[in-house]
Amino acid sequence: MADQVRNMQASKASNIRLSHDSMDKQGQHIHLNDVDGIEPSPETYAAIMATNKPNPRGPGYIQLYLLAGMVFLCSTMNGFDSSLMSSINALPNYTRYFGLPVKGNASTGIVFAIFQVGQMCGALFVWMTDWYGRTWHIFFGCLGVCIGTIITALSTNLPMFIGGRFLLSFFATCAHTAAPLYLVEISPAAYRGTIAGAYNTFYNVGSILATSSVYACHLHLADRGDLDWRIPLWLQMVCPGVVCLIIKFFPESPRYLIANDRHEKARDIITRYHTNGDPDHPLVTLQMKEMLGTVQGTSKATWKDLLDLRVLVETRSSRYRLMLNVAFSWFGQFSGNNIISYYLPTMLDGIGITDTNTKLILNIIYSVIGWVFSVCGARLHDIVGRRKMLLGSTLGMTICLALVAAGAAGKVEYDNSAAATMSIVFIFLFGAIFATGYTPMQPIYPAEVVSNKMRAKAMGTFKLTAGAAGFLNTFVGPIALSSIGYWFYVFFVFWDSFEMAFMYFFFVETKGMTLEELDVIFEAENPRKASVEAKNMQRRIIKEERVNVIEDVQIA
Incomplete structure (x- = not known):
């Protein structure tokens, strides 16, 4: 009876149609089925998944989860750095060693912002993933992070420290950009938001490791010279070091393999990780047909093609895609989140919390909250959808920032302790909401909305944009906070309102x-x-289809 039900399900699936037709500029129909060299498959991904869904707990999927989990370690690098610098900036030994002011100035800002400068420079080389592959780019990136870490940890003066941070951020960008690109391309569509989206949640794991290490070192080594801030700097190379050792044992992106005429290897990867080793599953045929369709009639990329950026703007479709890529890249860094992430201790000073240990503990709590909510958000993006999640979280962030501004104003203008407490509460609530809606999608949505041939160059654009937004935040942030105080939060209230309107009218659903x-x-x-x-x-x-399957089971 089970075989009869499966046969009926397969028959149903073969009759399901979701139109793959679209109109090109000349009014002609575009058919994804018109691909030479592979049998036509009329089903769509959603239709096949409705009736012939692979077991997400099967051996192939388990291997994919383990593989992805190792790649997630690349995401810890940015989170580790942001919280590390935020935390050690609160350490007297660190500020005294480099002669930095406690409350921050342009020197403090450049120490933070050099990471964004390195990020923007590193983004210029993301196109190389189309030349020698995604896994090699991750490898070289992690190796460079280890080298940059050694320089910063051994620094004896501020220029050397800043130079080490530049190298660290340059190579971190190589790994941190190629990794989500790799995960987006190797993950099954039904779980892409969960698997690839979980990547950026490890930003918070890096934050937790950094803040915990700084807290522990300050607690036990504060009277041992500069060890309380140098040891956490050394720990920055642990996660990239692990990735560097194992990444070349992982398979390449199937879409990279297709683009380089290694079709059978790509089929093997789809078979192994998407259908638990079943080569006859309709998902294998569908995805191979679709991926081959994207390279049909095109030649292998040359050096000239790899450096040619016209692919980003050559059609109306590509320009729309680039707009979404750039917009979300900016929104992900310029929604009030970086100010809180980098300058939480400074903000706590402004509302009366001055004890170093208390500030470090609150930094750890903020990171833990962010991780928990971002993990939940990664799954919700595959259930609720990208648009609804982003719109809802942006609304919540706007409300939280308004209340943070109100609480900070109450503390500054009227010395109201209750207002200060309210401000702290909504800072943490803001972090939870941002983590739920934005953190999983920050590198994933910009990669989803671009085509296969645009993706590497578009991810470079994503990093350039994010770096510019981050630089503006981290360099201007301490100056703005000290100059206009809570009015800086008010600015982000209006900006986040604009973001919400833009998302409503332009953002595409990719779920x-x-x-x-x-x-x-x-x-x-x-x-x-x-x-x-x-x-x-x-x-x-x-x-x-689910109703039909239930009826078929009852009949059988």
Whole structure:
């Protein structure tokens, strides 16, 4: 009876249609089925998953989760750095050694902001992932982070320290950009938000490791010279060191392999990790057909092609994709989050919390809260959808920042301790909301919305934009906080309101669609509207198909 049910399910799936048709500029239909060299497969990803879903706890998926978990360690680098610098900036031994003022000035700002400068420079080389592959770029990035860490940890003066941080951030960008690109391309569409989205949640793991190490070192080594801040600097190379040792044992991105005419290897990877080793599963045929469709009629990229940025703007579709990539890159760094992440101890000073240990403990708590909520958010993005999650979280962040500003104003203007407490509460609530909506998607959504041939260069653009926003935040932040105080939060209230409106009118839903199915969405006259309609259609078909399967089981 079970075999009869499976046969009926497969028959149902073969009759399901979600239109892959879209209109090109000449009014001709674009068909994803028109691919030479592979049998036509009329099913869509959502339709196949409704009736012939691979076991997400099968051996192939378990291997994929373990592989992804190791790649997640790349994400700890940025989180470790942001919280490390925030925490050691509160240590008297550190500020005294380098002659930095306690409350921050331009010198403090450049120590933080040099990370964004290195990030922007590193972003210029992300295109190299199209030349020698995603895993090699991750390897070289992690190796460079280890070298940069050695320089910073051995620094004897501020210029040497800043130079080490530049190298560290340059190579961290190589790894931190190639890693989510790799995960987006190797993850199954149904779980892409969860698997790839969980990558950036390890930003908070890095934060927890950094703040905990600084707290422990300050607690036990504060009277041992500069050990309380140098030891945490050395620990910055642990996670990239592990990745450096194992990454070349991992498979390459199947889309990179397809682009380099290694079709059978790509098929083996899809078979192993997406269908638990079943080469005859319809998902293998569908995804191979779609990936081959993206390179049909194109030649292998040359050095000239690798350096050619016209692919980012050559069509209306690519320009729309680039707009979303740049917009979310900026929003992810310029929504009030970096100010809190880097300058939480300074903000705590402003509302009357001056004890160093208390500030370090609150920094740890802030990171733990961020991790818990970001992990939940990664799963919710595959359940609720990107648009709803981002819109809801932006609204929540706007409200929180308004209340943080009100609480800070109450403390500064009226010395109201209750207002100060309220401000702290909503700082932490802001962090939880941001972690839920934004943290999982920060490197993932910019990679999802671009085409396969754009992705490496677009991820470089993503890092350039994020670096520019981060530089503006971290360099201007301490000056603005000391000059205009709580009015700086008020500015972000209005800015986040603008972000929410922009997302509503332009952001495309990517949940549950393969990267190649999204190509069709972006060819529509209004991609945002087309994506919402496609998701509504998918929900109806999946609901109907589940009802049909239940009826078939009852009949059988």
